[in-house]
Structures are given as structure tokens and as C-alpha cells.
Amino acid sequence: MANIHESLTELVGHTPLVRLHGYEKLHGLKAHLLAKVEYFNPIGSIKDRIVLRIIEDAEKAGKIIPGKTTLIEYTSGNTGIAVSAIGAMKGYKVRIYLQDGVSQERLQVMKAFGAEVTKISEVPELQDALKATNNDFVAATNILKQHIRDRQAAGDSIYFVDQMINPLNPAAHHDTTGKEIWEDTEGNLAAVVAAVGTAGTIRGISDAIHEKSDKVKIIAVEPPADDKKLTGIHNFTEVPVDRVPPSLKENNEPKKGIYDEVFVGDPEGAFKAARDVARTDGVLVGNSSGAALWGATRIANRPEFEGKNIVVIFPDTGLRYLSTDLFKD
Structure with missing residues (x-):
């Protein structure tokens, strides 16, 4: 065979x-x-492992649907790349919120896979959270969660991969x-x-x-x-x-x-x-x-x-x- x-x-x-x-x-x-x-x-x-597990578990639970759900993640790079690539393989739109200061290669790779990438400096409430906590990843993630909840309440079909807490x-x-x-x-x-x-x-x-x-x-x-x-x-x-x-x-x-x-x-x-x-x-x-x-x-x-x-x-x-x-x- x-x-x-x-x-x-x-x-x-x-x-x-x-x-x-x-x-x-x-x-x-x-x-x-x-x-x-x-x-x-x-x-x-290494993030390929967790992203595949999270996405496939969400699919089995009926939480996400290819062609309808947008996958969202906040990342310094590698998880965003994995979400972008696996999302592309499975037919999802992907939106990445990317930490400032990461390498240019990471940004370009995510875009190559078709993801929409937004730098944290472009989201005022996230930038404020980082400044108040000395660029703490956890604090910014918590702010992003509220941002996503607001979007979901408005009717958007989005799913937060949320590697930090998942x-x-x-x-x-x-x-x-x-x-x-x-x-x-x-x-x-x-x-x-x-x-x-x-x-x-x-x-x-x-x-x-x-x-x-x-x-x-x-x-x-x-x-x-x-x-x-x-x-x-x-x-x-x-x-x-x-x-x-x-x-x-x-x-x-x-x-x-x-x-x-x-x-x-x-x-x-x-x-x-x-x-x-x-x-x-x-x-x-x-x-x-x-x-x-x-x-x-x-x-x-x-x-x-x-x-x-x-x-x-x-x-x-x-x-x-x-x-x-x-x-x-």
C-alpha cells in the first residue's frame, strides 16, 4: 500500500x-x-501538538464549524502559526492577535497561511493592559477574553483557542x-x-x-x-x-x-x-x-x-x- x-x-x-x-x-x-x-x-x-488537539476536540464537541467559525488566538508566534496552518488545512478563518516585538518571519508565515494578523499595539485596551503589567502575557489574555466575549454576544461565530488556560x-x-x-x-x-x-x-x-x-x-x-x-x-x-x-x-x-x-x-x-x-x-x-x-x-x-x-x-x-x-x- x-x-x-x-x-x-x-x-x-x-x-x-x-x-x-x-x-x-x-x-x-x-x-x-x-x-x-x-x-x-x-x-x-511544539505548538502543532496542542493546536491540533484543541481544534479537533472542539470539532468533536460541535463548538466550531469549518467555513463558519473564525479561530482566534493571542500569541508570541508559534501557536499563531500552528492555528493559521491547521485552520487553513481544515477550512477555518483565522484571526491572530500578535505580541509586538516578535520576529518578522513569524508575522509573515501567519499571513502566508491566510490568517488576519493584528498586532497588540493596534488594540488600545490590550496595549494598556501590557503597559500596566510590564508586558504580562496572562494579563493581556484576560483582557482579550472580554473582548472576545463581547464579540460573541454580538453574534460573531468565533472560537478562542486560548492556549494559556485551555x-x-x-x-x-x-x-x-x-x-x-x-x-x-x-x-x-x-x-x-x-x-x-x-x-x-x-x-x-x-x-x-x-x-x-x-x-x-x-x-x-x-x-x-x-x-x-x-x-x-x-x-x-x-x-x-x-x-x-x-x-x-x-x-x-x-x-x-x-x-x-x-x-x-x-x-x-x-x-x-x-x-x-x-x-x-x-x-x-x-x-x-x-x-x-x-x-x-x-x-x-x-x-x-x-x-x-x-x-x-x-x-x-x-x-x-x-x-x-x-x-x-
């Missing part, structure tokens, strides 16, 4: 783990760094990403390191791995307070509880046990890590991947990790950052 796929949606997930031999050698690391290379998803990022975000990573990591390492795993954005990735992976073993360390990386260089990742410590991503909470309080350690990322260190791994192993990734790799490098020479496997989550491709300063030495 011919090996023919009916849609790119059939290719989401089952991304490879790749050992970073060159990077380990360059930095003299004693642990084995295994990159979960998510740009092998068909639309180029429980299918961590569920998708529990059922796919976390499961794949455990199976591909055959349980020979000491730690997983991920940068935190909506926190769906780290929550889903943590839940899946901890169902198998409570000995695997989960390491989270967040940006420094007030940082604007590490786009796509979010502060979750030393912030008011209402600004902590919902995936890190339970009963509206921070949930313990999701992660074992938090690193406040160094933007320059993250950028250097991304540049290094491109040159040592030919893996071209974005700044959130660099932040996770920077964090993994910090633990890779600890005695307890010598000779053991540390999985590093690489959410997307560096091709979406070529217009930024990421690869400028």
Missing part, C-alpha cells in the same frame, strides 16, 4: 531525540544531552510529548529541562514522567524580570498569583511538585547556547530552546548527572529568528 498521508495533521508528534555530541564536547559536559527537536513537527514547532494544552503534552520522551529513552532518564511560556509543556511532561518515576528531575527556566529579549517565555516566580500561568496552578494556587528547580535565564547565555549548538551539531533553534539548553548546561556537570541522560526541549526552529539578534555575534 502506498505510504500516502491525507493531511499534514497526521505528521504531528513523534519528534526525534538527538544527542548533542558536539555541544557536550565543546563545554566539557559529563552528562548526555538529548534534544527533543520539535521543529520536526510539520508546521515547525486544559488540552498540558493534556496534549502529557499524552504525546511526555510519553514519547519516556518511551524513546526507555525510562533511562535523569532530568528534563524546558523553558516556560504558557507552562503547558512542562506541566504535561512533568505529569507524564512522574507517573512513571518520581526520581526524574524537572527543571524549569524563566526569563529575568523585565526582560524583553527571551520572547515566548514567561515569568512564574516572584509574580502575583493571578499572573502565574494556569497550568502551574491548582485551585488557583501554585501547584507543588511540577518542577524541582527553577533557573532565571541569562538572555546572553541563552543566545550563545543557541549559536553554539548550531555550530557544533547543526541544530538551528530559537531563543527559548537556547534558554533551555543554557539551563541544561548548568546541571550537566553536577556529579549526580554524570553519564546520565538529560532531555532538553527545543520548541522551534531558528529559521523564525533570522531577522532578530539571535544569531548575530
Whole structure:
């Protein structure tokens, strides 16, 4: 039988783990760094997983109808790209509210898939919310929800993907990403390191791995307070509880046990890590991947990790950052 796929949606997930031999050698690391290379998803990022899950669940529940419903999302880029592409595959109109300051490539890719893209700076109430909360993603999402409710009340057929609060975000990573990591390492795993954005990735992976073993360390990386260089990742410590991503909470309080350690990322260190791994192993990734790799490098020479496997989550491709300063030495 011919090996023919009916849609790119059939290719989401089952991304490879790749050992970073060159990077380990360059930095003299004693642990084995295994990159979960998510740009092998068909639309180029880890967000393909959650968007497919959310859209197909909404279809099954009769909440959205191709040709009638407009899909809406607020994003720093990758989720918007996935919504734009999968929406195009399935016959939905797509409207994206895009954070300012993201790479030009992301904006152009969304438009290429036919999405209507509105920058946050063009929506006064959202811009006001960001200014009042130091560009907090959660706060702006809450404002956008009210904007959408008003539109729905006026009769618009729209559906908010809402990656920030949608429980299918961590569920998708529990059922796919976390499961794949455990199976591909055959349980020979000491730690997983991920940068935190909506926190769906780290929550889903943590839940899946901890169902198998409570000995695997989960390491989270967040940006420094007030940082604007590490786009796509979010502060979750030393912030008011209402600004902590919902995936890190339970009963509206921070949930313990999701992660074992938090690193406040160094933007320059993250950028250097991304540049290094491109040159040592030919893996071209974005700044959130660099932040996770920077964090993994910090633990890779600890005695307890010598000779053991540390999985590093690489959410997307560096091709979406070529217009930024990421690869400028």
C-alpha cells in the first residue's frame, strides 16, 4: 500500500531525540544531552501538538464549524502559526492577535497561511493592559477574553483557542510529548529541562514522567524580570498569583511538585547556547530552546548527572529568528 498521508495533521508528534555530541564536547559536559527537536513537527514547532488537539476536540464537541467559525488566538508566534496552518488545512478563518516585538518571519508565515494578523499595539485596551503589567502575557489574555466575549454576544461565530488556560494544552503534552520522551529513552532518564511560556509543556511532561518515576528531575527556566529579549517565555516566580500561568496552578494556587528547580535565564547565555549548538551539531533553534539548553548546561556537570541522560526541549526552529539578534555575534 502506498505510504500516502491525507493531511499534514497526521505528521504531528513523534519528534526525534538527538544527542548533542558536539555541544557536550565543546563545554566539557559529563552528562548526555538529548534534544527533543520539535521543529520536526510539520508546521515547525511544539505548538502543532496542542493546536491540533484543541481544534479537533472542539470539532468533536460541535463548538466550531469549518467555513463558519473564525479561530482566534493571542500569541508570541508559534501557536499563531500552528492555528493559521491547521485552520487553513481544515477550512477555518483565522484571526491572530500578535505580541509586538516578535520576529518578522513569524508575522509573515501567519499571513502566508491566510490568517488576519493584528498586532497588540493596534488594540488600545490590550496595549494598556501590557503597559500596566510590564508586558504580562496572562494579563493581556484576560483582557482579550472580554473582548472576545463581547464579540460573541454580538453574534460573531468565533472560537478562542486560548492556549494559556485551555486544559488540552498540558493534556496534549502529557499524552504525546511526555510519553514519547519516556518511551524513546526507555525510562533511562535523569532530568528534563524546558523553558516556560504558557507552562503547558512542562506541566504535561512533568505529569507524564512522574507517573512513571518520581526520581526524574524537572527543571524549569524563566526569563529575568523585565526582560524583553527571551520572547515566548514567561515569568512564574516572584509574580502575583493571578499572573502565574494556569497550568502551574491548582485551585488557583501554585501547584507543588511540577518542577524541582527553577533557573532565571541569562538572555546572553541563552543566545550563545543557541549559536553554539548550531555550530557544533547543526541544530538551528530559537531563543527559548537556547534558554533551555543554557539551563541544561548548568546541571550537566553536577556529579549526580554524570553519564546520565538529560532531555532538553527545543520548541522551534531558528529559521523564525533570522531577522532578530539571535544569531548575530
